[in-house]
Amino acid sequence: xxxxEISGSCGKQDTxxxxxxxxxxxxxxxxxxxxxxxxxxxxxxxxxxxxVALPSPVDLEEPIKVxxxxxxxxxxxxDMCQTLQKERGEASFEYLRDMPDDEVKKKLSRFKGLGPKTxxxxxxxxxxxSEFPVDTHVLRITKQMGWLPSNMNTRETAYEYxxxxxxxxxxxxxxxxxxxxxxxxxxxxxxxxxxFPPKDGSKLACPLKKGSx
Numbered sequence: 121x122x123x124x125e126i127s128g129s130c131g132k133q134d135t136x137x138x139x140x141x142x143x144x145x146x147x148x149x150x151x152x153x154x155x156x157x158x159x160x161x162x163x164x165x166x167x168x169x170x171x172v173a174l175p176s177p178v179d180l181e182e183p184i185k186v187x188x189x190x191x192x193x194x195x196x197x198x199d200m201c202q203t204l205q206k207e208r209g210e211a212s213f214e215y216l217r218d219m220p221d222d223e224v225k226k227k228l229s230r231f232k233g234l235g236p237k238t239x240x241x242x243x244x245x246x247x248x249x250s251e252f253p254v255d256t257h258v259l260r261i262t263k264q265m266g267w268l269p270s271n272m273n274t275r276e277t278a279y280e281y282x283x284x285x286x287x288x289x290x291x292x293x294x295x296x297x298x299x300x301x302x303x304x305x306x307x308x309x310x311x312x313x314x315x316f317p318p319k320d321g322s323k324l325a326c327p328l329k330k331g332s333x
Contacts, residue, residue, distance in 0.1 A: 136213035137214075138158075140242055145184060157184040157185075169211065172205045177198030178194070196232050199232065216228070240252070260310065265328060303316045
């Protein structure tokens with residue numbers, strides 16, 4: 121269930137463009153808002169050809185507004201679709217499906233809104249590659265657990281370090297587990313304020329406490 125909830129808001133979609141856009145919408149918002157925003161977008165524009173045909177990104181703002189930053193996100197989605205249509209003849213990323221990871225990263229990183237963590241999520245959830253995305257939850261908890269050198273403080277360096285060391289067969293489940301835990305545990309949440317604390321007002325008895333440095 122944990123994997124289903126997180127992957128559904130982080131790029132597990134039928135097409136690569138769907139995966140990229142849903143992952144873009146997941147930035148700085150909740151999983152529930154991401155799922156609602158993407159569902160609204162696809163209900164309004166079931167085919168990306170319809171987005172390409174829009175004269176401007178303004179009409180994309182209303183469907184995705186629940187995710188926040190609607191104006192910026194709409195502009196980036198519209199620009200991306202226009203670029204793909206101009207360069208490839210269609211708004212699609214399917215040509216990336218069989219490319220190696222480094223090439224996929226290179227092709228996606230030229231679009232605004234697609235940074236290393238977002239692209240890593242697309243590789244993991246949409247393409248099913250051996251990837252371990254590092255967001256703030258993952259960085260904070262892995263540091264607490266002593267999995268990172270004490271002087272390693274950025275997501276970018278942690279991403280390189282952890283991806284080389286975490287076994288491929290546990291990357292997906294471990295990523296989902298750390299994200300879910302970071303959202304619920306007072307001890308592991310940023311500033312001790314979890315996004316989804318226990319509903320009864322209690323504090324989760326952190327199962328990672330004994331293993332932390």
